[in-house]
Structures are given as structure tokens and as C-alpha cells.
Amino acid sequence: xxxxxxxDINERRKLPVTEAKNLVITPILDEEVFDEDSVDLRxxxxxxxxxxxxxxxxxxxxxxxxxxxxxxxxxxxxxxxVLPAHQTVLGATLEYIKLPFDISGQILxxxxxxxxxxxxxxxxxxxxxxxxxxxxxxxxxSNTAIVxxxxxxxxxxxxxxxxxxxxxxxxxGTYVGPVYPEAPMLREPGERPPPQKRNLWLNxxxxxxxxLPRTSPYCxxxxxxxxxx
Amino acid sequence: xxxxDEYPPHLFRLxxxxxxxxxxxxxxxxxNVDVHYVQLxxxxxxxxxxxxxxxxxxxxxxTKVMAAFLTVVPLIFSELDTVTGGLGSGLNxxxxxxPNIESYLERGIVPSNLLEKRGELKFQVPSLVPLLNSSYKFxxxxxxxxxxxxxxxxxxxxxxxxxxxxxxxxxxxKCDRRPQHxxxxxxxxxxxxxxxxxxxxxxxxxx
Numbered sequence: 001x002x003x004x005x006x007x008d009i010n011e012r013r014k015l016p017v018t019e020a021k022n023l024v025i026t027p028i029l030d031e032e033v034f035d036e037d038s039v040d041l042r043x044x045x046x047x048x049x050x051x052x053x054x055x056x057x058x059x060x061x062x063x064x065x066x067x068x069x070x071x072x073x074x075x076x077x078x079x080x081x082v083l084p085a086h087q088t089v090l091g092a093t094l095e096y097i098k099l100p101f102d103i104s105g106q107i108l109x110x111x112x113x114x115x116x117x118x119x120x121x122x123x124x125x126x127x128x129x130x131x132x133x134x135x136x137x138x139x140x141x142s143n144t145a146i147v148x149x150x151x152x153x154x155x156x157x158x159x160x161x162x163x164x165x166x167x168x169x170x171x172x173g174t175y176v177g178p179v180y181p182e183a184p185m186l187r188e189p190g191e192r193p194p195p196q197k198r199n200l201w202l203n204x205x206x207x208x209x210x211x212l213p214r215t216s217p218y219c220x221x222x223x224x225x226x227x228x229x
Numbered sequence: 230x231x232x233x234d235e236y237p238p239h240l241f242r243l244x245x246x247x248x249x250x251x252x253x254x255x256x257x258x259x260x261n262v263d264v265h266y267v268q269l270x271x272x273x274x275x276x277x278x279x280x281x282x283x284x285x286x287x288x289x290x291x292t293k294v295m296a297a298f299l300t301v302v303p304l305i306f307s308e309l310d311t312v313t314g315g316l317g318s319g320l321n322x323x324x325x326x327x328p329n330i331e332s333y334l335e336r337g338i339v340p341s342n343l344l345e346k347r348g349e350l351k352f353q354v355p356s357l358v359p360l361l362n363s364s365y366k367f368x369x370x371x372x373x374x375x376x377x378x379x380x381x382x383x384x385x386x387x388x389x390x391x392x393x394x395x396x397x398x399x400x401x402x403k404c405d406r407r408p409q410h411x412x413x414x415x416x417x418x419x420x421x422x423x424x425x426x427x428x429x430x431x432x433x434x435x436x
Contacts, residue, residue, distance in 0.1 A: 014348050017336050026342045028352075096339040096403060131337045133403075170380040176337040177396045179403045 004103065004159040006034045012100065020167040023159070024098035024131075038156040041093045041107065044133060045150040046180045047073040047081060048090035060184070070183050081148045083118075083140045090181040091120075091136040094151060098131040099159075101167040106158045107134055113154055117142035120155050128164060129171055132178040240273055241281060245302075247274040253318040264369040319358030326355050330363035334397055335374045340364075341404040355404070364401040368394055 004012075012023035025039060033040040048070035058069065070090070075081045083089055099105055105126035109119055119139045126134065136155065140146050148154075247270050250256040260267055278299060283291035326343060333340035340360070342352035355363070367375075375393055376382040383389045 010350060014344070014350055016344055016347050017333055017338055024338050026339055028342065031350075096341070096400075098336070098338045171337065171378050172380050176379060177400065179339070179399045 001104075001163075002161045003037050004161060006036050008161075009034065009039065009159060012103070017098075021100045021102065022098070023100055023103065024096070025157070026096050027094075033153075035156070038108075038158045040110070040153045041095050041134070041155045041157050043136075043148060043150050043152050043154045044092040044094040044181075045075055045077060046092055047075065048181045048183055049073055050088060050090075075148075075150050077151050079150070081150070082145050083138065083148055084145045085140055085143050088137065088139045090183065091138050091148070092133040092179070092181040093136065093155065094133070096131070096133050096179065097126070097157070099126060099128055101128050102162050102164045104128055104160045104162050105130070106160070107136075107155045108158060110153055110156055116146055118146055126157075128162060129168070131171075131176055133180070135178070135181045238281065240276060243270065243273045244276060246270075254320055255318060258320070258324070262366060262370060266369070319356055319362070322356055323359035323362055326353060326359050327363040327366065329353075330355060330360065331367045331371055334364065334367045334400060335371060336378065337375065337396070337400070339400045339403045357405070360401065360404055364397060368397055372397070 009023065012021060013025070015022040017024065049072075051069050051071055053069055073081070081089075093107075097105070106124045107121050107126065108124060109121060113120065117140070119141060120136045121134075122137045122139075134155075138148070247256065250259060250270075260271070281295070283295060329343045330340040333343065340355065340363075342354060345351040345353050372390060372394060373384050375397070376384050376389065379393070382393065
């Protein structure tokens, strides 16, 4: 399994999407995001903020757990999101990625971000044929709050050649298409998720939470209010 | 069917929409799309102006109201043309990019940067009108192609179709990186936030 170089990556990007070995990373605003062996990825604008459940635990087998325990937030470009000390949030990359059948990927925390004691990914492996924005399990493990700006470089994608011989006839729907962070969909092994639960954002019952409440201490638009009314 | 108690009725508005599509040459492309909306528009377009009648219009003679209205409509269009005269219809770009956009959507890829030519790192960024129209055409005509790529997706399952139609919508929305948005991102990449860039623009003399 070899790591793809910048040249390898660009050769793949030059292929049309109709070709099986095509690689897509979009949008690319600046070609300087390509290092010799990795691609810088940026923080997206949508977040899922874990909520404190009414009971003192989270039961992963309880129906509806994933869709009920997160607050959906949208922090537009130019605004910011404050992640308090020792808190977590699900985010997503701004970039949409399409991997070909013979390439795996791994997303790593940028060293500059890691040195602020922030972890962006605890399930870093990306399977071949994945297409979508990558969900980031962002954790602030430091003792101080950290300000997150959508659009900031937060991770780096390393691509690895695998020995898969040919493209499968069909794609697994599980890996196609997310553009928002995805909540966990815990289920029994082999069990297909019910269609209405495949994407939390499609079941938006509380769309108002796409934006932070005006009085939220996490919201840059509430400067001066201190999160109070 | 064409007797309305208020004017202009929806059918008349639709008729005007068809007229605009014809004027901008969009209709030549859309009329061949195999979807019932086209048949509806064709039916609406076949209604004559004189077929529209008014009722319950109080003591005013509805014939005179109709005549006045039909006199005013071209003047409104003329004013609109003055305001929007410099804007392109997006048709030519749509003709070029639509197959490529459909190709991306068919494979579950956000069509925000379209490869121009095989072997070259040059990408086209579709404008909003060609993007939305291509995406909608894909939705009404080609959703089956996408579903055929997905394991377990049932072409005839309405819930499945709805779910993937929503994804097409999300992928299209994800592309909505109009120049001002992209510029905001570039500002951020350059170390300037959107607010800073905005303030600078306002402070520029003559802005």
C-alpha cells in the first residue's frame, strides 16, 4: 500500500468522472493545499453539537438516539464557533471527496491544530469509493476554549493505493453523498438503516437550529451579550 | 376553465413564463425534455388571450380592464428588459455544461468544479442558472441513472427516489459557491475574515 504523491493525485484529478480511477476533491480554491504526500482539508460550516441527554447516559441501542441528541448548527463563513474546553462537536470538511475503487484515504489532524490540543478525527479511515464530505469528530482536549472558523485548514488527507483489481458494479449507498456531518447510526450488524434515518439533515424537524441562537455563548454574532438575554 | 375572478390568473402568468422561455431561446431546449411539466406548459401556451375572461369584478366593465391590462403588459416587459438587459440567459453555458453536470450527479459527485478536458488540471465553475437547470433536468429525467449505480436502490420505490432526489438537491446546494462566497473563502484563506473584507470595501472611497 503506497502513499500517493502530489503528482499521482493530480494525475487522478485529471481523469474525467466517467473513468473509474478518477479522484475528486472539490472545491479546491488554491493549488497550494497539495503537499507532496497529502492534501489540506478545511472545516465546513455545519456542526452537530452533542446535547446533554435527560438521563445520565447515552444508550446506543435506544431508537432515535442519534437524531435526538444533537443540536444542528450552521456557522457561516466569516463567523466562528467556540468549542469550550473538554467539549466535542461533529463537524464536516468543506471539501467533497470522491475516492476511486483502488484508493483508500486517511484524514489526520493538522499538526498546528493538534498542538492546540484539538483532535479532529478518531475514525480516520476512508474506504475506497467513498464520496461525500467527511464527518469530523472534533474534540477540544485542552483546558481552554478554542475558536473554530469555518474555512480554516484543519486536517490533511493522505491517500493510499490499494490492490483492488476492478470497480464493483454498484456503490454502497452508505458511502454516497453526505454534505453535512453525520450522526452515528448505530444498529445491529447487517441491519440496513431505515431510509428516513440515513441522514439526520433530511429529517430536519427543527430547522431553526441551523443557526446558533442569538444568545448562544458559542456564536460570534452574539458578541457582547455573553450568551445572556 | 379560463374564467377567473382575479387577474392575472396563474394560467396567464404561466403563459408569460413560456413567452419568456421562448424569447430567451430556453424553450427550444426544454420542449424536448420528457416530463409532464412541458406538456402542461404547451397546453397553457395554447390558450388564447381572448379566452381569458373576468367575472366578479364589481361595477367596472371587465372588457375594459382586460384591454387595459393587456396594453400594460408589454410596457412592463419593456421596463424589465431595460433593467435586466445586460444579463445573459445562461443558455449557452447550460448547453456546454449540462452533460458534464449530469455526469457528476449521476455518480454522486458535487458538480462544483467540472473538469474541462481530460489530462489537464483545468476546471469550470458552473454559474447558478446552468447549475440549477441542469440539476433539475437531471432530477426529472435522469434520477434512474443515479439509482442504478447504488446498491439496493429501487428505481420504483418512491421513498428511495425521494431520498436520492434530496441528495441531488444537497449536492447542488453544496455547489452554490457564487463568486461572493468564494471570495469570502479566499479572504479567509488569505487571513482576512469576511467582516474585515466587507469593512474594507465600505471604507473605500467611491464604493
